[in-house]
Amino acid sequence: xxxxxxxxxxxxxxxxxxxxxxxxAAILKAAAEEFAERGYEAASLRAIARRAGxxxxxxxxxxDDKADLxxxxxxxxxxxxxxxxxxxxxxxDEIGVSIVRFLLEQLENPKAQARMVAILRTALSSGPGSxxxxxxxxxxxxxxxxxxxxGDDDARLRANLxxxxxxxxxxxxxxxxxxxxxxxxxxxxxxxxGPVIQWHLFGDPSQPLA
Amino acid sequence: xxxxxxxxxxxxxxxxxxxxxxxxAAILKAAAEEFAERGYEAASLRAIARRAGxxxxxxxxxxDDKADLxxxxxxxxxxxxxxxxxxxxxxxDEIGVSIVRFLLEQLENPKAQARMVAILRTALSSGPGSxxxxxxxxxxxxxxxxxxxxGDDDARLRANLxxxxxxxxxxxxxxxxxxxxxxxxxxxxxxxxGPVIQWHLFGDPSQPLA
Numbered sequence: 001x002x003x004x005x006x007x008x009x010x011x012x013x014x015x016x017x018x019x020x021x022x023x024x025a026a027i028l029k030a031a032a033e034e035f036a037e038r039g040y041e042a043a044s045l046r047a048i049a050r051r052a053g054x055x056x057x058x059x060x061x062x063x064d065d066k067a068d069l070x071x072x073x074x075x076x077x078x079x080x081x082x083x084x085x086x087x088x089x090x091x092x093d094e095i096g097v098s099i100v101r102f103l104l105e106q107l108e109n110p111k112a113q114a115r116m117v118a119i120l121r122t123a124l125s126s127g128p129g130s131x132x133x134x135x136x137x138x139x140x141x142x143x144x145x146x147x148x149x150x151g152d153d154d155a156r157l158r159a160n161l162x163x164x165x166x167x168x169x170x171x172x173x174x175x176x177x178x179x180x181x182x183x184x185x186x187x188x189x190x191x192x193x194g195p196v197i198q199w200h201l202f203g204d205p206s207q208p209l210a
Numbered sequence: 211x212x213x214x215x216x217x218x219x220x221x222x223x224x225x226x227x228x229x230x231x232x233x234x235a236a237i238l239k240a241a242a243e244e245f246a247e248r249g250y251e252a253a254s255l256r257a258i259a260r261r262a263g264x265x266x267x268x269x270x271x272x273x274d275d276k277a278d279l280x281x282x283x284x285x286x287x288x289x290x291x292x293x294x295x296x297x298x299x300x301x302x303d304e305i306g307v308s309i310v311r312f313l314l315e316q317l318e319n320p321k322a323q324a325r326m327v328a329i330l331r332t333a334l335s336s337g338p339g340s341x342x343x344x345x346x347x348x349x350x351x352x353x354x355x356x357x358x359x360x361g362d363d364d365a366r367l368r369a370n371l372x373x374x375x376x377x378x379x380x381x382x383x384x385x386x387x388x389x390x391x392x393x394x395x396x397x398x399x400x401x402x403x404g405p406v407i408q409w410h411l412f413g414d415p416s417q418p419l420a
Binding site: 120121123124125126130134137138142153156157158160161163164165166167168169171172173175176177178179180181184188189192193196199200 | 330331333334335336340344347348352363366367368370371373374375376377378379381382383385386387388389390391394398399402403406409410
């Protein structure tokens with residue numbers, strides 16, 4: 001992600017800086033409209049370029065792919081798709097704890113938390129934001145988790161249940177602000193929730209947990 | 211709960227039926243206002259009676275206690291406080307699975323689901339409904355869970371984590387409607403989520419789950 005941030009900062013040459021920034025802003029605005037109207041699946045980078053009145057190549061200059069443009073248009077405080085790629089390639093036994101640790105560490109910052117709360121509220125609303133977020137998560141997050149968990153229907157359900165535990169932790173900690181979960185150290189939660197994520201994804205449901 | 215429903219149906223004698231129904235409606239309206247303004251903790255049955263322009267005794271005639279009036283004013287599709295009392299008094303090893311089974315069975319009905327979705331959205335909003343629901347859940351649900359789990363600070367955190375898993379299941383199943391969790395049989399979910407609830411509440415967090 002820092003490589004990307006650097007590339008964005010470097011951006012265009014100085015004399016084009018202003019028009020570059022405004023082109024990027026136009027693309028983000030067009031993307032937000034396109035995703036809200038058509039959902040994440042049906043939205044295309046080509047249609048977003050057309051809507052923004054820029055060449056498709058310029059969209060690819062600023063954004064790596066659809067997931068990158070989507071998360072930028074949402075001002076998402078983290079990139080679950082990229083993090084998962086790294087975590088799933090790491091030690092198998094630590095996948096659950098790494099996912100929880102990543103999520104909570106990225107959300108330590110109050111601005112990141114506030115943005116995540118806004119995104120959660122959008123996801124849970126009855127508006128169009130709910131569909132685009134569901135489609136993004138299904139395509140870019142749950143599919144990766146389900147593939148890691150075995151790839152069949154059962155794995156898809158287990159990926160949903162892992163996601164349910166994570167969504168529940170974010171909601172009780174950052175939205176409802178229940179105590180003591182709201183102020184518990186991230187590492188304590190990683191230690192307690194990590195094994196649950198691991199079990200949902202890879203455990204044997206016929207075996208008792210306790 | 212059926213005893214209560216019967217008592218309400220029996221209600222007042224026929225000739226008082228109309229004024230009885232309107233008094234009950236006035237109490238519910240006053241309760242909704244009082245809970246929204248003052249939260250669950252600070253609201254009192256006496257203040258609600260005053261606001262409704264009825265005698266306190268009439269509030270007690272229609273409603274057993276504050277939790278009863280609160281859930282009636284929300285048209286809550288289930289009574290987590292009462293269910294927990296019964297479940298926690300049952301077999302210790304089945305507490306987790308019984309909680310999940312109760313929750314999902316009560317929400318099989320589409321009307322109950324729709325009502326629960328509305329309540330979840332209120333809880334997650336930035337409005338006053340969020341506070342009153344957080345206070346109700348803390349007082350009437352999490353405190354019972356935490357007491358069952360040992361009663362100390364650690365037990366309070368474990369009760370929060372169990373609640374987080376349950377909230378996450380409701381949100382992914384009924385609000386986000388992710389597949390396959392949205393259409394999975396309740397009993398499959400009880401079998402998979404029950405052990406997680408049991409482990410959060412009573413398991414040894416220093417032991418691996420898998």
